[in-house]
Amino acid sequence: MSFLTNLKFPDTVSIYHAYLPNEYWDLVTFENDEACLKVADPRLNYYGGAEKLCKEIEKFRNFPGSLNKFQTELSTKYCTLKPAIYKTRKGKSYIYKHDLLAQMNYEVWTSSIKKNPDNMPLFPIVAIYLRTKECMMGGAIYEMVPFDVEKFDELKNQIEMRYSSFKKSSKKKKRVKSLKDVFEKFKGIMPRNKHDPEFTSLYKHFLKLHKKRPVGINAKFFENLLHVASIVFDEFDRFVAENESWFLLNKAGSQEPTVRLFGEHFGNYVFGVELLQEMRRAGLETAVIEEAIGDSGPMGTLYYPELLKLLKCQIWRIEFVITPFRKTSHKAVWIPTPDDNYCIDALDIIFELIEWTHVKGFFQGASDDQRDNIIKSFKSLEYVLKKDLVAESEVNQIKETFFEDLQKFNITPPSNKKEVRESSALSVEYLIHELSYLGLKIPFPEISLFANKVFQLMSKYLMEPVDMIHAVRICHFICIYSRIKYSTLITPEVALYLRVSDHVFAQK
Template structure:
């Protein structure tokens, strides 16, 4: 896959650009940006927004290149599993990542479960909706629904095999369910208003997060106040989408389930082999957890954290020291990604994020300049 080409095609909102930039550029440099009054009211795309920031930074951001170069750097920097949590994106905003496909030593493809969820936002056609506002509202509801499902695998870093043919067939499965709802006269004849719609959507989620969903409520109210779309289109689409997700769970593919020896024992047990500057290494905690799962009758391996640091071990040492206990574990190659100024965060076994200590030192030294 040509990731430079893929990054250029990522759809990232102005709000997301702003959140990523605050993590990417040191605070003392961001504070040099003095945007003129009224710029928020202008309809700017991502590159135009970044250009406005560069043009009003008193040349303090010139090391980040042109607006296009900085936009591409920001897109690359935010391209990792669960980046929306790391950056604090609004839950109604769509995923803004290109899922990475990793391969084990036999070239079998795998994807992170958190990344796999991204593909579900690509199963529908815009032409299902009569107006752009209806389409936008569906996208917001879909994003919130996906992130509520995503919470079922919170706190883990697990992978599933990537079956391109199965994912390609997702769109036709959605279309079949959508057609069934569209042909149901009782569904299509319902009358909707703001309160009824909000209550309906609340029942689709395991928990309503009032603080997090405030922007969505504003969008929904504006949708009905402005009479800018047909909610029946949105209702049929979101109901179809919810049914699709439930069918995936009941089908037992394990995308929304963490490993469990009783309920989800077919989940592959993987260990990431990180690659950086010609060196291969693993996280000890991930390796030991995999060995303990695959060798339940052997003495458990315990990983000790040192001052909150995640300890690593060379892959060569893993193969030498644990060769008798890793035969039924999948190892996948994970090249460390970097931009010119930052390392792309890595997902830890507990679902948090980290970077290499060497990258951290480099970034601290950069900020001291």
């Protein structure tokens, strides 16, 4: 956890790096103490512009433990989006235990506190508080607890009421005269992080503020910030104390066994180890599950129809949390695993590699031999598609193997890589014209057949003008995935049944 105070990249830069291919890392700079994008760079068009990319990044990092996963500094602000809330088969609401903290941050982020720009320096301080609480929490990242919306509404209302009262109050405030005063007073209301016992991250934050707004001539600003922080942390402390069981290790029998149910539609498989651990904790008979799991390890899965037969009447004592795969336009959102790591849907790693070849332009004007060699590299990964979920460690190995295959075939990017051109003529004909301009019709003669279907689907489901860059990307996806999974003789109708269609439209 040394990254909490000795960061490799400042602010959210490491999160942008995780999302973007390394060829695009230079799009992100660090200015005025935050990550910034080069808004005039034409490469941002691939992501729909800077504003849309920033929104996608927020979606991408909206999962439990994300700030530690990306090794961000202690004061890095939490995601501004509401954490995901999941429904069980019985209709109950659940949330990841570690996302309780993100939900607390969300209540402050959406309160009237945010409306005053003078309060914005508070959010890195809130992050330090919450990251410290996260270090104190028991249990694995994948654990879930019931979500009580009324209690979070009460938390927000209490903060709002006290903040409103504070703004109207003429009561004399605590005086501060120096940076040391500010730092010491904030230390007094903050929990101590075992990885930063000297509050170095907090001090660095105030040092930056002090340089912009010296305490000596901005005492009122710092006094107000201290009072608002006191309100927030008082209410946070009260909330945690009143709901202590949510934040501690799940004890034997303290909650019904809760197991995530993954897959398409209403879900159809679970982590075998997760089910076994939860059944043991709840005191249920586990012999049949132990036998079914065997030595499959933490990533082994069991299918729900099989569980109906194995568990019989016990299955109704288990809360199965329907856990849909969450995606951004370009990447999957990480899923916590039973061994306290992360994974993604197996198909998504194939999609990421397809996207990478598209960004590189490998298929632009490629010869039949070049095309077939790249497809061979993908074909070597067909075993991945037989899996349900792929652990992060395996994801990295899959990528390395793929890159090594491309090197073996001497595949390199084109010297004159082309980009989709902007046009107001949003039509199927223009899409086909761009596919030809980019040289994609050379390796994929069938790509024009998909253009009409893709254009229709985008027009119907996205409810916005068709983005030609995205349309070209989808046609490219379909051609490659079709050749990996099926054959070279693909009709347009087949595209409607490819899972790639689910991927590119589900997140919209």
